[in-house]
Amino acid sequence: MLVRIKNTTDTFEIVDAITYEMAVDLYKRDYDPESILVIWEEMARVYNDFL
Secondary structure (H helix, E strand, C coil), X not given: CHHHHHHHHHXXXXXXXXXHHHHHHHHHXXXXXXXXXXXXXXXXXXXXXXX
16 A cells, blocks of 8 residues: 555655655545545546646
8 A cells, every 4th residue: 555655646746745754644544545545546547647
């Protein structure tokens, strides 16, 4: 899961300024981090396709 978080933060850090460490902390606090990560992965995929 940490690799997946790293991939999404690498994609969006320039847009939202959330670092990998910050993202890991936020996912630790989330009730269902897997489902949220799936959404972010899909957004990263679409964003990268657009670019």
